[in-house]
Amino acid sequence: MKRLLVITYYWPPAGGAGVQRWVKFTRYLREFGWEPVIYTPSNPDCWQIDASLAEDIPEGIEVVSTRIREPYAAYRRLFGGASTQITELSASSSSGKSLKSRLALFIRGNFFVPDPRAGWVRPSLRFLKKYLAAHPVDAVVTTGPPQSMHLIGLGLKRKLGLPWVADFRDPWTRMFYFKDLHLLPPVRRRHLRLEAEVLSASDAVIAVSSQVQEDFIERGASRVELITNGYDSSDFGGPLPEVDSAHWKVVQTGNIGSDGNPRVLWKALSKMLNSDPRIKTALQIRLPGRIDPSVVASLREEGLDGNVVMPGYLSHENTILEQRSADLLVLPLREGPEGGKIVPGKTFEYLAARRPVLGIGDPEGAAARILSQTRAGEMFDWNDGSGMLSFLEKSWNGFCEGRRQPLDTQVESYSRRALTGKLASLLDSITRK
Numbered sequence: 001m002k003r004l005l006v007i008t009y010y011w012p013p014a015g016g017a018g019v020q021r022w023v024k025f026t027r028y029l030r031e032f033g034w035e036p037v038i039y040t041p042s043n044p045d046c047w048q049i050d051a052s053l054a055e056d057i058p059e060g061i062e063v064v065s066t067r068i069r070e071p072y073a074a075y076r077r078l079f080g081g082a083s084t085q086i087t088e089l090s091a092s093s094s095s096g097k098s099l100k101s102r103l104a105l106f107i108r109g110n111f112f113v114p115d116p117r118a119g120w121v122r123p124s125l126r127f128l129k130k131y132l133a134a135h136p137v138d139a140v141v142t143t144g145p146p147q148s149m150h151l152i153g154l155g156l157k158r159k160l161g162l163p164w165v166a167d168f169r170d171p172w173t174r175m176f177y178f179k180d181l182h183l184l185p186p187v188r189r190r191h192l193r194l195e196a197e198v199l200s201a202s203d204a205v206i207a208v209s210s211q212v213q214e215d216f217i218e219r220g221a222s223r224v225e226l227i228t229n230g231y232d233s234s235d236f237g238g239p240l241p242e243v244d245s246a247h248w249k250v251v252q253t254g255n256i257g258s259d260g261n262p263r264v265l266w267k268a269l270s271k272m273l274n275s276d277p278r279i280k281t282a283l284q285i286r287l288p289g290r291i292d293p294s295v296v297a298s299l300r301e302e303g304l305d306g307n308v309v310m311p312g313y314l315s316h317e318n319t320i321l322e323q324r325s326a327d328l329l330v331l332p333l334r335e336g337p338e339g340g341k342i343v344p345g346k347t348f349e350y351l352a353a354r355r356p357v358l359g360i361g362d363p364e365g366a367a368a369r370i371l372s373q374t375r376a377g378e379m380f381d382w383n384d385g386s387g388m389l390s391f392l393e394k395s396w397n398g399f400c401e402g403r404r405q406p407l408d409t410q411v412e413s414y415s416r417r418a419l420t421g422k423l424a425s426l427l428d429s430i431t432r433k
Contacts, residue, residue, distance in 0.1 A: 001030070005141070020053065028421075043067050139163040145175075150198045163430040165426065168208070176259070208226075233416075272389070272393065288310070326353070327395055328391075331359040331371075340366065363380065376409045
């Protein structure tokens with residue numbers, strides 16, 4: 001059994017798609033001849049907690065932790081609660097546009113490169129050099145964001161020469177919020193230089209969407225493998241939730257920022273609600289996750305606030321129940337040129353839920369390709385109100401006629417086990433002697 005060191009900031013009890021990806025890889029890697037060892041901070045600053053994800057970690061997995069020093073405690077003292085939520089996740093959201101938040105973003109962008117976890121890089125290199133001398137591994141994987149994790153991998157590559165894979169769950173300098181960090185020109189150049197060093201020094205780079213893969217290849221990475229996020233079939237193996245015949249459920253799971261606010265969709269739903277009194281009683285817009293205030297305001301403006309349920313952050317298990325109970329799943333991507341390159345992790349769970357998906361974003365983008373390939377739904381341009389309305393009306397008519405059979409989606413290649421097999425093959429190829 002080969003040993004794999006996985007360097008990640010996020011690990012249970014932290015929640016979110018970044019945790020799910022590597023928890024699920026860890027669950028299946030032993031089947032393919034790899035024993036993962038997790039290196040992660042013992043005291044991360046995480047605002048999403050989902051202890052249930054720990055149930056997916058196989059017994060006996062070694063987790064090595066050291067403390068990390070982060071600036072978020074100081075942020076909270078200076079900016080009245082500002083934290084990870086405004087410095088990365090919602091840098092483009094309305095919650096990040098106040099004077100205090102803009103100042104926090106400027107400090108985050110220009111004083112912490114590539115991100116506020118940069119202070120963990122040097123201590124980690126000192127620790128891991130000693131740890132690996134006593135506990136050798138066959139390969140290293142770093143997964144980001146935060147992109148500081150890749151700088152740890154870069155340092156280990158230079159010091160120890162270990163085979164190294166950089167797993168990019170999101171792009172680096174072409175991430176949607178990068179433009180909102182108010183970077184000074186020298187800082188921007190430093191980001192680009194560090195990114196280029198990671199792309200060139202790693203034995204392989206993993207991209208989670210075809211368009212990000214193409215970007216990395218164009219920018220000089222010697223080997224870029226496409227290993228998307230996925231779904232775990234065991235999460236969807238139980239019986240279907242009981243059908244709620246009283247409510248037409250339009251569901252969007254996960255966070256929505258202001259630049260992901262599907263205003264045209266709300267207008268289409270409002271138009272339907274005003275044209276058919278039955279919809280006013282039946283429509284239930286369910287939005288589990290963190291919702292930007294601008295989204296709440298848009299719903300109110302369209303007269304939909306009485307039809308909205310916002311339960312807040314849910315565990316992974318309960319999120320899947322929401323997806324499987326939906327009559328229609330909504331997948332709003334980020335507006336702007338970078339949005340088409342991103343495939344949110346929930347996309348694959350939407351596919352496995354086998355409910356119709358209404359996507360909003362670039363009709364030629366990476367997520368649109370997947371919806372088309374799997375026959376799970378359709379991607380509409382942000383301004384295509386008539387297309388969205390037709391899709392909604394089809395769903396409503398199916399609800400009224402009692403037609404709610406699971407879709408025959410072609411999703412098997414996106415199972416976590418199949419994707420772990422691809423990862424293991426990549427690792428085998430870079431460690432073959």
